[in-house]
Amino acid sequence: MTVKLDFEECLKDSPRFRAAIEDVEGDVNELETRLEKLVKQCNSMLEAGRTYCQHSKSFVNGLRELGHHCSEDKTMGDCLEKFSKKLSIILNAHEELIEATQKSVRMKLQSFVKDDVKRFKDVRKEFERSSETLETALGRNAQAPRGKQHEVEEASLALLNARRIFRSEALDYVLQINVIESRKKTEILMAMLSLMEAQALFFQQGHQSLTELEEYRRQLSDEHTQLVLNSAREKRDMEQRHAAIKKKDVSYDDLIMDFSPDAPNGIVMEGYLYKRASNAFKTWSRRWFSIQKNQLVYQKKYKEQPTVVVEDLRLCTVKPCAEQDRRFCFEVVSPSKSCLLQADSERQQQGWMSAVQNSIASAFQERREDTLSPRERCSSVSAGSVNLVGGEQSNSGCKALEEVQAIPGNGHCCDCGEPAPDWASINLGITLCITCSGIHRSLGVHFSKVRSLTLDSWEPELIKLMCELGNTAINRIYEARIDEITIKKPHPSSPRQDKESWIRSKYVEKKFIHKLPETGRAPPLRRSSARRNRATTQEKPGTRPVLKPKPSRATLPRLTGLNPSEIMKNSFDSHKDDEDEEDLSGLHPGALLYRSAALQHFPVMADALAHGADVNWVNVAEDSRTPLIQAATVNSLAACEFLLQNGANVNQADSIGRGPLHHATILGHTGLVCLFLKRGADYNAKDIHQKDPITIAVDSANADIVTLLRIAKMNKEMREMDGFAQSGHSEGCVGGGGSGDLIGQTKKSFQALKHHLSGWTLGGQNE
Template sequence: MTVKLDFEECLKDSPRFRADIEVVQNDVSELETRLDKLVKQCHAMVEAGRVYCQTSKSFVNGLRELGHQCTGDSMMEECLDKFSKKLSIILEAQGEVIETTQKSVKLKLQNFVKEDVRRFKDVRKEFERSSECLERAQERNAQAPRGKVHEVEEASNALLNARRSFRAEALDYVLEINVIEAKKKTDILMAVLSLMEAQAQFFQHGNQSLSELDEYRRKLNEEHTQFVLNAAREKRDMEQRHAAVKKKDVSYDDSIMDFSADAANGIAMEGYLYKRASNAFKTWSRRWFSIQKNQLVYQKKFKDQPTVVVDDLRLCTVKPSTENERRFCFEVVSPSKCCLLQADSDRQQQAWISAVQNSIASAFQERREDPHSPRQRCSSMSAGTLGGGGGGGGGADQESEGCKALEEVQAIPGNKQCCDCGEPGPDWASINLGITLCIICSGIHRSLGVHFSKVRSLTLDSWEPELVKLMCELGNTVINRIYEARIDEITIKKPHASSPRGDKESWIRSKYVEKKFIQKLPETGRNPLLRRSSARRNRATTQDRTVQRPPIKPKPNRATLPRSTGLSPSDLVQKNNSGFHKDMDEEEEDLSGLHPGALLYRSAALQNFPVMADALAHGADVNWVNVAEESSTPLIQAVSANALAACEFLLQNGANVNQVDSNGRGPLHHATILGHTGLVCLFLKRGADYNARDKNQKDPITIAVDNANADIVTLLRIAKMNKEMREMDGAFGQSGDDTYHDIFRDFSHMASNNPEKLKRRSADPKS
């Protein structure tokens, strides 16, 4: 006898079990309907012999429909299909000779419906009643306040009794389901066999059509006899197992909580948890959670599409939560959200925490074993380099350089701890601030919006060389000297790695959004205009020539930056005033009175990243216009100094790549005039308009051709060609040609790592 439902699945009371119960109930209801219909058809055949032929056809059709309903059982489906076809032939010539046979069929099926189906319905009502009691007891137990011991004890006892009663009724219900499933086969088969035996006796020598079924009937009789014997034996074994399981204490879930990373169905852990909603009411809902495919998901019903809580377990962490009134709570924290969950007991809480942690470890193990993962590629590249292979391709060199660059970012002073809470080993970064972050702080930064912080993973995301170069120019130490300059004057305590998420979020918002801890610049807002010295005015006349314009001031050495000198950015402004950097052909400027926009403008030409970050922290407009210098912007100033990382820093902080000066020239025009190939590549990747014309009606391509700069001409033409190809492909075209991406990637690496290779000119002035 085939077991329809398993007793162990019954104890879990999972959505899968509920779905199977619903299918069985629908099957029994459908079976009852069809059997009632079949009985009425048989009764009509007996009572109305005059219309026997018509009613007999309906009866045969009823058998055929019953066979279709038994599509899951090939034996019954085949049996009913064969018999209904043969009966259709026999009934064309058959008279009123089968009345007694029809009565026996009618009586057998009526007894099944009136006795067995009714008993099934009674057990079903008891099961549904105990299920409702269990739900009420679970809700009451979950709502029991931590501090009221008597209410907790009362709720726990009520839940214990309700669970014991429910599981007892559930076991009885499953037994009844399996029994009626078996009895359905025996009774229906017996009724049909009785009918066929009567027909065989009626035709003394047998009709040719019926005689063709003799062999099949004999085989079916043998199978039925064996089936009855097997069913009786299995029923006895099932009753014994039912009695043994019923003797156990099934009030607790300890025996059915289990983590299996290698489960055949891919589900490492599953069970009920309460989930707190993220709405204003913070309501709690009981849902069926599971860990599968490196994801944490939940669903209300078995047929519902699972809702994903954590899309990738490698990006989350889990920890107990004691900040709320409910017991057995824990948090699953990812960069984008924090989900608060509640188990039914302390043991289940620990089991779920352990399961999530083990799943995270398994996900990372699979990632390391994947030969296509970034970490594995880095390892293989390093191994190839150490092995002395000299014939590697350019792509392998770039991968190896990218891995070394990421190590360099993490080696910047202060970057080995999270910038905001100090947790060691941070593997996330804010690219517009130039800092490294832990996973919790990165999620808080992401919630601030990209206008405050742009978050990336140091290990999972791809990094362009100019971004790596930018990250190496700043670091946690430099940024904290700016954004935490007045931390000693304020009573607010900086959070540490084990601080609650709420404390970290409050600190980060105060630090970056409200900017409570920055040091005020001296006398800001006094001098909104900057004027050029005579030497710079003389140099301005060469802007239309092909000779490269020298930077306004030399880039300070890395040793002079605040993280190595111990100076704050505000101190650095004062030191600039006292002659820290002197231009070779200009007198020293006084920067102490500049407002943030002008300070950003000057520091962009100096490539002084700490002062640029300081100016932005004090509210500098990244697109500030200096009317006194042909409406130039900080980005154009960085172009004049050929400062690739400074341009990337300004772009990441919202600089407009297409903003033009009074001559109608944007950053791309200036980079083309000065022959800065790396900057041209950067601006094209950031969406610069290569068709824009200046007041002389010259676009960047024309300027590059006039200046005989073959590299820049190549970049501009490839960018234009790539855009035209995408427009020809339409809305469903690809994002770009692979050759385009390969060339721009090569130029980016060259501009960041070997800029001297870009100082090339074409011999043909019109090439």
């Protein structure tokens, strides 16, 4: 049986799906018209046949009466008697043919039109009604103003219900389309076969002519029998699949956010977005966008020519746009123009921005990988890249490639074993080949954050984090039970489907990790995991970022409301001698993450996260501290980066109201302060002593941290002033200069202060 429409395609509600729906509806309407006409013709034929038989019987009776009248003439009497009997038999067979035609053709076709086609139309009406409701809910959700929370909640709830109803009706509609396609074949073929059998029985005299169709009828009958069996089996499978999909919550778009860099049709990602027009009215229109052939295009209908938004993704950038009244907006900026877009949810917004960024990286990668080796690509990229902070050329990509691939096990792809991988997952700490990196991207950033070792810029803390983990350490966790399971690990030449199945089983379903509580962590843990690479570091000095020295009492804050003994007790109670050991076996994953963050044991931190540890786990017994606060108190830049990459909340405070930024400021960890500010830490948050980080830094007389915090504050104020100037408030100011001139002068004076930190990097601020 040919499946007209796929269930997953209907969930996207793409123009392709709508076009297929229109084709199916046109086919069904045409089929209905022709079947109704055929039923009318069949009725006319049957009525004419009954009339013919009635008159023929009268004729045969007349012959019989004539034979009785001519019985004296034996020859004539016998002839008329025999022919009348034969004709009577033929007429009886003709009546049986008419009745068989009535049952096999007219009634079946009429039932198909009245029942199946009518059911199809009823389901179509429900589908169209739910589609209109969804369109209205989408418009209302898109128009909900950011500042009116109750309207946003009402619009979101209405959209949720409308999408659920629409997806349910769409699934039912697709099922009905496929069912009617199947029944159309079986009903018509059965009717025709029955008619032909009746005709074969009736036309005794025309047997020779019908013999030519005997083999065809036998073949058609065999095909019909097999078709009925296949149709029944496929219908059963289809109904089971329909029921399984319908059990899922199809209200959200998470399932259809699919980034496929290696898609066979060349479409990397596609879906609906709202686009703001560039005319004076600034109207918003919903269009079907797609990323294909290194271009961003959109179209309204499936068969119309796509409109190109960005000719070459390598020449554009993407950024969120929070100045708009609408939510979930982002902007794609190219040298010639910019395009303001809006997604339906924050997850879709992040998915599209990530897809554009990854497509940009892939475009550069495709251009170089055919002619250059990984290290040559690194050299070419680093030679042309510019450090946005210091204004000098950066070789961070080359440094990342050299140092990360130098870790034992990182010379081959973590998942398929392909040599010289030049992509990495920064939250897992592994290296990947280009194929596996595309599959990791499709998992979503909550599972894996992919970055190029040659094309992207690498901060020192990220390089240090990658050097603390590595493929060998991570595979010990995620492939711990690989020998117990029959699934075969893919190799470099394996098909993409095998690699994708393996990666999903490994990182999403976590089939190969030790299951709790059997997970063994019996070996005692030392403070620092960097010791496992000591031999490598000694052989190749200076290739890895060194750990920063512990803060001394000279750097302890003053006038902060805490005496030095309390600070030392809270911040350095886990800083024992490097040879001290602590047995962490048997801890809850959250507690294990908490303790290993203080010990800076990265493989154990990764093990805890793999076993479901909450990255924001709170230790109530220790002032409600989190693993991120623990890592901050021991001044572990790489541990903080690892937790942040895995979703740690940079603003989650302890029981006295101090977040990671407070603790880093109190202890004088300048590098951590810079890292937390870069990740959106709230520098205005106050603890129970009503002190924010700026006040604490001023009381501690730490000029570097005070400068960092004030620059962050001034940056935010400058962004707000930019938004004020762009909104048109500069018009009408005295003297014709307007507030725009004032903002420009303020910016110029601010650049001198900002230049004070222009050469800083997170890896060298404590030196």
